[in-house]
Amino acid sequence: MTPSPDDRYEPPSSFVDQANVSDPGIYEEFERSWPDCWERAADLLDWHEEYDRVLDEGDAPFYEWFSGGKLNASYNCLDRHIEAGRKTHAALKWEGKRRETRTYTYQDLYGEVNEFAAALRELGVGTDDIVTIYLPMVPELPIAMLACARIGAPHSVVFAGFSADALATRMDASDSEYLVTCDGYYRRGNAFNQKSKADNALMTLDRSVTTVVVDRLGEDLDHSLDTDQYDYGDLVLAHAGATVSPVARDAEDMLFLMYTSGTTGQPKGVTHSTGGYLAQAAWTARAVLDIKPEDTYWCSADIGWITGHSYTVYGPLALGTTTVIYEGTPDYPDRSRLWEIVERNAVDVLYTAPTAVRAFMKWGEEYPAGHDLSSLRLLGTVGEPINPRAWKWFREHIGGGDCPVVDTWWQTETGGMMITTLPGIGTMKPGSAGPPLPGIGARVVDEDGAEIDPGETGYLVVDRPWPGMFRTLYGDDERYRSEYWDAFSTDDEWVYFSGDGATVDSEGYITVLGRIDDVINVSGHRLGTMEIESAIVGVEGVAEAAVVGGDGGTNDTAVYAYVSTDHHHDPNEELRERITANVERAIGPFARPEQVVFTPELPKTRSGKIMRRLLENIANHEPLGDTSTLRNPEVVGEIEATERDQ
Numbered sequence: 001m002t003p004s005p006d007d008r009y010e011p012p013s014s015f016v017d018q019a020n021v022s023d024p025g026i027y028e029e030f031e032r033s034w035p036d037c038w039e040r041a042a043d044l045l046d047w048h049e050e051y052d053r054v055l056d057e058g059d060a061p062f063y064e065w066f067s068g069g070k071l072n073a074s075y076n077c078l079d080r081h082i083e084a085g086r087k088t089h090a091a092l093k094w095e096g097k098r099r100e101t102r103t104y105t106y107q108d109l110y111g112e113v114n115e116f117a118a119a120l121r122e123l124g125v126g127t128d129d130i131v132t133i134y135l136p137m138v139p140e141l142p143i144a145m146l147a148c149a150r151i152g153a154p155h156s157v158v159f160a161g162f163s164a165d166a167l168a169t170r171m172d173a174s175d176s177e178y179l180v181t182c183d184g185y186y187r188r189g190n191a192f193n194q195k196s197k198a199d200n201a202l203m204t205l206d207r208s209v210t211t212v213v214v215d216r217l218g219e220d221l222d223h224s225l226d227t228d229q230y231d232y233g234d235l236v237l238a239h240a241g242a243t244v245s246p247v248a249r250d251a252e253d254m255l256f257l258m259y260t261s262g263t264t265g266q267p268k269g270v271t272h273s274t275g276g277y278l279a280q281a282a283w284t285a286r287a288v289l290d291i292k293p294e295d296t297y298w299c300s301a302d303i304g305w306i307t308g309h310s311y312t313v314y315g316p317l318a319l320g321t322t323t324v325i326y327e328g329t330p331d332y333p334d335r336s337r338l339w340e341i342v343e344r345n346a347v348d349v350l351y352t353a354p355t356a357v358r359a360f361m362k363w364g365e366e367y368p369a370g371h372d373l374s375s376l377r378l379l380g381t382v383g384e385p386i387n388p389r390a391w392k393w394f395r396e397h398i399g400g401g402d403c404p405v406v407d408t409w410w411q412t413e414t415g416g417m418m419i420t421t422l423p424g425i426g427t428m429k430p431g432s433a434g435p436p437l438p439g440i441g442a443r444v445v446d447e448d449g450a451e452i453d454p455g456e457t458g459y460l461v462v463d464r465p466w467p468g469m470f471r472t473l474y475g476d477d478e479r480y481r482s483e484y485w486d487a488f489s490t491d492d493e494w495v496y497f498s499g500d501g502a503t504v505d506s507e508g509y510i511t512v513l514g515r516i517d518d519v520i521n522v523s524g525h526r527l528g529t530m531e532i533e534s535a536i537v538g539v540e541g542v543a544e545a546a547v548v549g550g551d552g553g554t555n556d557t558a559v560y561a562y563v564s565t566d567h568h569h570d571p572n573e574e575l576r577e578r579i580t581a582n583v584e585r586a587i588g589p590f591a592r593p594e595q596v597v598f599t600p601e602l603p604k605t606r607s608g609k610i611m612r613r614l615l616e617n618i619a620n621h622e623p624l625g626d627t628s629t630l631r632n633p634e635v636v637g638e639i640e641a642t643e644r645d646q
């Protein structure tokens with residue numbers, strides 16, 4: 001996984017010559033003028049009122065950026081491009097699962113966002129009311145987000161693959177009284193009912209929720225509307241031609257909330273600001289993804305996760321480009337689907353996940369080879385480490401052998417990219433994300449917070465605030481402090497801990513190795529092992545469970561669950577099915593364990609703590625090291641034998 005020092009690639013001069021950012025002096029300039037350097041990001045936005053200060057550290061770690069400034073995100077993503085004479089430019093190109101396509105110009109998008117904003121207002125949504133959005137990849141998803149932003153109502157998008165229970169937990173935790181969902185969507189060609197999941201969630205909430213339902217499937221799925229449920233199409237029609245003036249928000253006002261998994265069973269409501277978040281999303285979309293207004297740009301991530309928020313919706317639209325939204329999966333109806341979309345839309349920049357690249361690689365180069373991908377100028381990845389072989393394959397077979405590839409490290413909490421090479425400047429080293437972006441204080445330290453020597457392994461921290469940083473965890477300032485700031489901060493300095501392990505080389509290139517806490521990354525989905533464990537121990541017959549990330553083949557991670565039963569139950573197929581069903585019910589099918597391994601006991605330390613690390617080694621076929629400190633070393637052999645037999 002670690003990069004070889006001789007493996008270096010330079011961006012071609014044809015790229016550098018046209019790059020948005022190509023002056024290497026930017027690193028020094030940002031150092032010299034920090035934090036004022038971030039004005040360059042703020043300058044990419046239109047402000048209703050100028051800010052007084054770039055950074056306010058008075059209440060650290062509750063930092064404020066661009067205090068006193070006022071702006072509106074929907075105005076920045078729509079109105080100003082129209083005012084600049086670009087109303088007929090394509091804003092959004094949608095590729096549906098059944099090969100339907102829809103293009104929205106900036107004027108079209110502006111029109112529908114305004115109409116839906118007017119409808120939301122009429123339904124009672126006020127400034128600061130949190131609107132939950134539970135939609136698959138349909139145009140109404142970004143439209144609903146921008147409509148919320150327009151009226152100053154923070155949105156909380158819940159990935160459509162989450163279960164009813166997970167939706168209810170998130171709505172409950174955020175006190176959300178509004179929901180935008182749909183009747184259903186197509187899954188591998190079949191109609192799948194989303195509304196029944198939403199209805200089940202609503203039944204468990206002890207407050208009334210006003211719901212808007214997008215009719216995605218038409219006659220392919222009947223649905224009815226209960227009291228307080230409204231049809232999206234009817235609402236938009238009833239407000240045809242309406243305009244809503246964008247609400248001027250304080251830079252620090254919440255733009256959105258995004259739940260993510262942490263090390264406890266309770267998901268964390270990561271809150272993002274309007275000014276700092278949008279500034280960093282736009283700045284990195286411009287500097288790293290090299291987005292130009294005339295580009296067609298495609299980020300293949302689902303908008304239900306942070307990548308889609310920052311780099312399908314807010315960053316690209318703030319820059320006035322054309323952003324592609326694809327509803328389907330890469331292999332349906334066939335394995336050429338993505339390349340067909342790139343070719344037909346002449347996509348300039350493609351941003352995707354390493355897990356997707358590894359799948360393309362496995363399927364073989366004949367699929368991309370059948371398409372003209374010469375429009376591509378730049379490739380990017382995010383979400384997990386990309387192994388050098390996949391990186392090179394991506395550059396060679398998708399990027400035509402000369403596209404720069406940016407491996408971008410960041411998190412839901414960081415809001416925008418933090419570590420990567422700048423494609424118009426930096427040498428790329430496959431397997432390493434690169435140096436911290438200009439102005440970003442990312443470092444790799446040992447457990448005492450001292451910088452480690454090149455080649456050693458340590459903890460990835462950030463020792464300076466950044467504009468796109470989350471501001472707190474919704475309703476839980478204490479957890480914000482304790483989970484992110486307590487581990488490495490000192491009396492003199494606040495230090496953010498990312499939860500990742502990393503190494504650094506002699507040129508300051510950081511290779512992120514992955515989570516060192518109890519969070520696992522499965523196909524780009526961040527899952528808390530505690531969340532899955534609590535779903536498993538909720539199954540009758542289960543005594544104890546431990547979940548770790550294990551070998552999912554071709555460098556991917558899969559969910560492995562180690563389970564012991566109580567003495568009334570035998571470990572059998574029926575129990576295994578109940579376990580998987582409960583995980584799907586509590587979280588969603590994407591969290592389903594690939595392996596459920598029954599064991600008479602879980603390996604424990606003498607003080608009774610489950611040795612997850614040991615299970616992780618077993619699940620990854622790695623050497624176990626010394627097991628003599630275990631209270632019950634004999635179970636290790638039994639677990640290994642059971643797993644071999646499965």
Ligand code: PRX
Nearest residue numbers: 382383384385408409410411412512515526
């Ligand atoms: O472990 C790191 C991994 O993804 C985690 C963040 O997950 P999430 O909040 O869901 O956001 C994903 C998209 C921004 C990180 O803590 N990660 C993200 N990017 C990389 C990465 N690991 C290695 N290399 C990356 N480029």
